Amino acid sequence: MAANSFAYYAPPTPSSDERERLILEHLPQVRWIANRIYDRLAGNVSLEDLVSAGVVGLINAVDSFDASYNVKLKTFAEHKIRGAILDSIRGLDGVPAHKRKTLKQFEAAVATAENRLQRTVTEEEIAAELKMPVEEYREVLLEIRAVSIGSLDEVAEGRSENHLLKYIPYDDDKLPARVLERAELQKLLAAAIDKMPKLERTILTLYFKEQQNLKDIAEILDIHVTRVCQLKSQAIMRLRSYMLQKWPTTRGIY
DSSP states (O other): OOTTTTOOOOOOOOOHHHHHHHHHHHHHHHHHHHHHHHTTTTTSSOHHHHHHHHHHHHHHHHHHOOGGGOOOHHHHHHHHHHHHHHHHHHTTSOOOHHHHHHHHHHHHHHHHHHHHHTSOOOHHHHHHHTTSOHHHHHHHHHHHHHHHHHHHHHHHHTOOSOOGGGGSOOTTTTSHHHHHHHHHHHHHHHHHHHTSOHHHHHHHIIIIISOOOHHHHHHHHTSOHHHHHHHHHHHHHHHHHHHHHHSOOSSOOO
16 A cells, blocks of 8 residues: 555635635625525624634635535535634623633533443532532533523523524525434433433423523422532533534534
C-alpha cells in the first residue's frame, strides 16, 4: 500500500477571482435566509446582524466546498449560512460562557455515570462523578437552570417568540425526511423520559404538558419550590445528555 494512502484530502481551493465570484453570486441567498429568520423573531434582533453572520457562513461554505461529494454549492451554502445565523442568535441569550461550560460538564458526568452503571443514576451518583457534595451540586443546578431549560421554558410559559425551533426552515417540514426525523426524535424523547425517576418525570409532565407553574407543582407534590426547580433542571439535563448520546447533532437541544 502506498505510503500516502491515508493522507488528508483537501478540497480544491478556488482562485481568488472565482472565490469572489461565488460569494457575490450567493449573497442574495444570505439575505433571503436572514429575512426568513428575521420575520420570525418579532424584531428582537437586527436584520443586518443576521445578514453579517450569514455572510460569514457563506464564506466558510465557499472555502470548504468539495464538489466531489455530489452536493450543490447552493445546498451546502444554505446549511452553512443558516447554521452561522443560528449560532449568532444563540450568542444573544446573555448566558455566561462559564455556565454553559458547567452544563456540559454536568451532562458529561451523567453520561459517564450511566454508561458505567448501565442505569439511570441518582443525584448523589451524579454529584460523586463530579467530585462535589450533593448540596453543592444542587446549588449549581439552580445556577445553570437558565442554560439547561431556557428555550423549553420560553415555550411552556409563552414568554418568547424567538424560540430556536422557530428558526428552523418550515417550508420543507412535510417532506418525508423531516416527518421521519421528528418521529424518531419523539421516540427518543419518550424513551428518555421513561428512564427518569418518577418524581422528575412527574415534574416535567406538570410543567410542560399541564402548564403548571413551579409554585403550583410544589404544592401538588408537597415539596419546596426550590427543590422543584432543582429537579426540573436535573431532569432537563438528563434529557440533554441522553439526546446528545443518541442523536448527536450540531443543532443541539436549546
